[in-house]
Amino acid sequence: MGENQTTNRAVSDVVFDFCGVLIDWQCxxxxxxxxxxxxxxxxxxDNDPYGFFHYEDLMDGGADFADVLELVRAEQGDEIAEVYRYYIEHYGDALPQLVDGAEELLTELCExxxxVWGLTNWSADTFHFAFEKYPQLQRLLSGTVVSGIEKLRxxxxxxxxxxxxxFNLEPQTTVFFDDTQRNVDGAKSVGWHAFRFSDVAQARRDLLSLEH
Structure with a gap:
């Protein structure tokens, strides 16, 4: 394998989670x-008493923003509901930058x-912010499955x-990266190679580990 080679022909497809892997998400x-x-x-x-992560998770699973907002209002009151509305409407601000080295890794793999593909638990109402802020991701990824659109997660x-x-993937030549272990385990359950993502340097090592 060449010195600058990221992977080898034993890997035909690499599937990436988004937040925490390609995009730095900061609530x-x-x-x-x-x-x-x-x-x-x-x-x-992590122990948010207002349940924003729970409400986001509902949206990631396919619930509409309008319906979730009314649930927030019923459970948390008008003031917190308006904070949640603002948060969702300004979701792009929670995506301050790409993960260091992510664009370079995608580019190298494509070359x-x-x-390279995307597979993300993300709301259909807010996913557009990802490609609007980082159009290079849309250009580099051959396609993306979004949980909130598919109503699967x-x-x-x-x-x-x-x-x-x-995406016409062959499990034995497909690699998946996610920063959450249960999602890594889910990919392994269908026969993919899968690794928990910590940083791009470790991802490169994980890809190279499949050489033999």
Whole structure:
């Protein structure tokens, strides 16, 4: 294998999650400077008492923004519902940059004749921000499966099988990267090679590990 080779012909397709793998997602970046600092910290904490992650997860699964907003209003009150509305309407601000080295990795794989794809748990109402902010991703990726559009989600096998069928993937030559272990396990359950993503350097090592 050449010194600059990222992968080899044993890998024909590499499928990438988006947030935490290709795009640096930061919840607070959409709210900083607009709402009180402590409120933003609470909303973006792992134990968020306002349930934003739960409501986003509903949208990732295919629920419409309008319906989820009414649920937020019923469960959290008008004030938090308006914060959630602002958050979703300004979702692009939560995507401050690409993950370091991600664009370069995609470019190298494409230049080596490897097909690159996207597979993301993301709302149909907000996914457009990803390609609007980072059109190079849309240019480099040959296609993307979005959970909120398909109303299927990782780690369930059906969304991987949909991607496999739509993109004409061969499991034994397909590699998947995700920053969440259960989604990695979901890909493995349908026969793909899959690795938990930490950074691009580790992803390169993971790809090279399939050489032998």
């Amino acid at each position: 607070h970046a959409a709210l900083d400077g607009v709402y009180p600092e402590q409120l933003v910290a609470d909303i973006c904490a 080596q004749g490897v097909h 990782k780690p369930n096998a059906d969304i991987y099988e949909l991607a496999q069928s739509r």
